Amino acid sequence: QVQLVESGGGLVQAGGSLRLSCAGSARTFSTYTMGWFRQAPGKEREFVAGRSWSGVTTYYSDSVKGRSTISRDNAKNTVYLQMNSLKPEDTAVYYCAAKSGSTVPTTSSGYIYWGQGTQVTVSS
Numbered sequence: 367q368v369q370l371v372e373s374g375g376g377l378v379q380a381g382g383s384l385r386l387s388c389a390g391s392a393r394t395f396s397t398y399t400m401g402w403f404r405q406a407p408g409k410e411r412e413f414v415a416g417r418s419w420s421g422v423t424t425y426y427s428d429s430v431k432g433r434s435t436i437s438r439d440n441a442k443n444t445v446y447l448q449m450n451s452l453k454p455e456d457t458a459v460y461y462c463a464a465k466s467g468s469t470v471p472t473t474s475s476g477y478i479y480w481g482q483g484t485q486v487t488v489s490s
Contacts, residue, residue: 367391367392367479368390368391368392368395368398368464368478368479369390369391369392369479370388370389370390370391370462370463370464370479370480370481371388371389371481371482372386372387372388372460372461372462372481372482372483372484373386373387373388373389373484374386374387374484375459375460375484375485375486375487376485376486376487377487377488377489378452378486378487378488378489379452379488379489380452380453380454380488380489380490381451381452382452382488383448383449383450383451383452384448384449384452384486385446385447385448385449386402386446386447386448386449386460386462386484386486387444387445387446388400388402388444388445388446388447388462388481389442389443389444390443390444390445390464391443392443395440395443395464396419396440396443397419397466398419398464398465398466398479399416399417399418399419399464399465399466399467399468399469399470400416400417400419400436400438400445400462400463400464401413401414401415401416401417401462401463401464401465401470401471401472401476401477402414402415402416402436402445402447402460402461402462402463403460403461403462403463403474404456404458404459404460404461404486405458405459405461405483406455406457406458406459409458411461411474412427412429413425413427413472413473413474414426414427414429414430414434414447414460415427415430415434415435415436415447416436416470416471416472417436417437417438417445417470418468418469418470419468420468421438422468423468423469423470424436424470425470425472427472429455430449430456433449433450433451433452434447434448434449434450435447435448436448445462447460447462449486452486452488453488454488454489454490455488456486456488457486457487457488458485458486459483459484459485459486460483460484460485460486461480461481461482461483462480462481463477463478463479463480463481464477464478464479464480465477465478465479466478
């Protein structure tokens, strides 16, 4: 069982940056592959970024590639999503998710544990 708590969302102007954090509760957090998803009003939840527990595999969606970085600090049981050059279309609730194993799914069905989400709003 893993409990995930996101933080770091907020209101930012277009072109600005935010770093989202996701703190996990499991002692074996370092063995979980982590993902970030987002959901805008009226839209389906979409994959943003994922990183395997080892860090060997990292994926980004085309919409954030080159502007975002997923990283993790296993000593702190925390995964981060650094987002730069934010655009109004990045506005959404951002969720972190976890799964066991080394594969990095890009669909929400591939993850077992989810946080409650943190709101990111980018003003134009």
